Amino acid sequence: MAGEYSSRNHQGKKRGRNDKGNKKGGGDYSSQKNYDGGHEDTFNSRKSSRHQQEFEPQTSFIRKQVDPELSKYFSEISNVIEGTEIDYEERSGICGNALEEARGKEVELATDYILSHTLQSLLEGCSLEHLCSFLHGCSNDFPRIAMDKSGSHVAESALKALAMHLQDTENISLIEDTITSICQAIVLNPVDIMCDCYGSHVLRSLLCLCKGVPIDSAESHGKKSSVVLAERLNLKPAHFDRNVSQQHSQGFPNMLIYLVKEMLNAGRKDITTLQVDQYSSLVLQTALKMLGGNEEELLHIIPILLGCSMETIQEGKVIEVDAANKLLSLMKESAFSHLMEVILEVAPETVYTELLEKVFKNSIFDLSSHHCGNFVVQSLISHAKSHNHMDLIWEELGTKFKELFEVGRSGVVASIIATGQRLQSHETKCCQALAAAVSLANESARYIVPRILFLDNYFFCRDKSNWNWPNDAKMHVMGTLILQIVFKFPSEFIQAYISSITSLEADHVLHALKDFGGARVLEAFFCSNASGKQKRKLVVRLRGHFRDLSLHPSGAFTVEKCFSVSNLSMREVIVSELIDVQSELSKTKQGPHLLRTLDVEGFAKRPEQWKSRQATKESAYKEYFATFGPKAPNTTSSKKNSFLSTAHRSSQPEKVKEMRKEIDNHVATLLEPSLKTAGKHTPEVDTKPARDNNTLKTKNKKRKSVDNVGYEDAVGSKVIDGDSKKSSKSGDKKLKKQHKEGSISKSSRKKMKS
Known part of the structure; x- marks a missing residue:
């Protein structure tokens, strides 16, 4: 992902047959890219130390020629099972009979470049009994087959075929006996x-x-x-x-x-x-x-x-x-x-x-x-299990963020910040050290986010005091990941970062949104527990650009986030910009979801009803959180974001997601009687401002869907027009009554209280 990840990539040996017509079999293993520790690597074919030079495994053996008659037989079998369509039972029988003919000749067939393909097909198509019989027959020679270029594909095909029968509990002992015989042969000389x-x-x-x-x-x-x-x-x-x-x-x-x-x-x-x-x-x-x-x-x-x-x-x-x-x-x-x-x-x-x-x-x-050891350190930091572990790590690295950035080890810094956030340890110190690493003396906080977005570009710049946003540069992958972590911290620790990101110019915000990493950073900010006012300060910069953003591969997600944190008037602006691109949006991957979530079609047809529904949903969210949400401290800022802050620090996104879903479902039930009558009568939309409660109730019953809205807007948005307030009163009373009667599930109450 980041620059340092490529430093360990080495050209490795190729594991494959390089045959053009290999339709069956284990595939062409063109290179060893499997790295279980966390990086996609190809290894150097030369030995990495003198120990390996002293040890060379002996894998060669005298390869026996396959009998011509047997070779002819297997070639004919290959034509039968691959050239014609036959049912499962008949195929299984043919494969089983052919494997019977292979008894005693398993090694020769498995290590033959051509016939090994046929043997793979037979093992994949035979019954469990014939498969186990074959493996038992060659178990003593299994290591020899596994270390052969062609035989290794046969061995893996056999193991994969065996794995397909693990659900068959009746024959589990047969499978276990087969695996036991293979393991006993391997442990004789496993090195x-x-x-x-x-x-x-x-x-x-x-x-x-x-x-x-x-x-x-x-x-x-x-x-x-x-x-x-x-x-x-x-x-x-x-x-x-x-x-x-x-x-x-x-x-x-x-x-x-x-x-x-x-x-x-x-x-x-x-x-x-x-x-x-x-x-x-x-x-x-x-x-x-x-x-x-x-x-x-x-x-x-x-x-x-x-x-x-x-x-x-x-x-x-x-x-x-x-x-x-x-x-x-x-x-x-x-x-x-x-x-x-x-x-x-x-x-x-x-x-x-x-x-x-x-x-x-x-x-x-x-x-x-x-260049290799830094990955071990990243794993060490990422799997720290206590505050004591974090204390020892911070003692050695806490003041070294700038030095680590300068030598291209941003992954180590990211691991420290992520672990601090996970363990809720050294949170203030992490945020302060990161900001100090990218800031000059007595400098404004506005430069923090831009410099992290372009880490390498900034640190490789000779004159850092005159560094400016590079319009033609790609954003640093690890830098964008670091900022995503930062915005998961509570807002009191990241005010400098919030101030920096909300100070971005409109062109810079658009540049960030058209970069996949940059878009993720802005989404992380919108999902943070920063205040709604701070979030809307950034949303306003995008006025006039929502249409183009929605059509961008990564922009649709951001538009949805902008909608969720906006007040009612800004939501109207966003949806109105999308009306003209409904057709184009419906053809994109995320477009249909965005159109449905924002109810663009509903706004285009009946804007007054759309506004009323948004207001009703917002009121329902407020009532829900007021009844079941955690009690907020007696401070204005904490009061606005108490639920978000608690949910954020709980590190339980799945529970938050479940609660949000239940809220939306519950709001939908309020309009269910209205949905049944929707479409039977569609009166002309009266655009006059004066509306009584009954008329607005009737209009609310015409919708067939209820959209999701963001938590921040549900808790903090105050921009509701007078008519919308009136229309939501009846819904509020009904919701409150259902709460008192226990219509909300007990599990939901427990989640909210926790």
């Missing part, structure tokens, strides 16, 4: 297969199968850098692998533990090789993720991976004091740095604390400056 380009990928698939997670899923084999980064920075709900048990099928936990333990026991003497080998690192990362949450096993496995002696492990310690310097050196190796990130991710708190105090202490800044 070779772990360090092999092809074998490591098969072994990771086997680990996933034992766990019961999808073999092809990103959760199993690793995540893209953008996904991991979003989770670490609290911008996306974490799908931590220790919780993957809620999603996976029935697995074999005992077999998973057996396989991992035996691999490490057999590879203990080669641990220095496994630590720095690019392929074994991937296997070990997957093993750790599959065991995430199992503290008992992790307490046994992690010390082995860190190279601790048996005496240290038996004493219940994680790391020897003398080994700390060695580990710090290893963290500057690409493969081990990836592995260390995952260790920190899954480590129990006791292990994490010991690593922080014995290994990282007094070395965090030095490691942060290294």
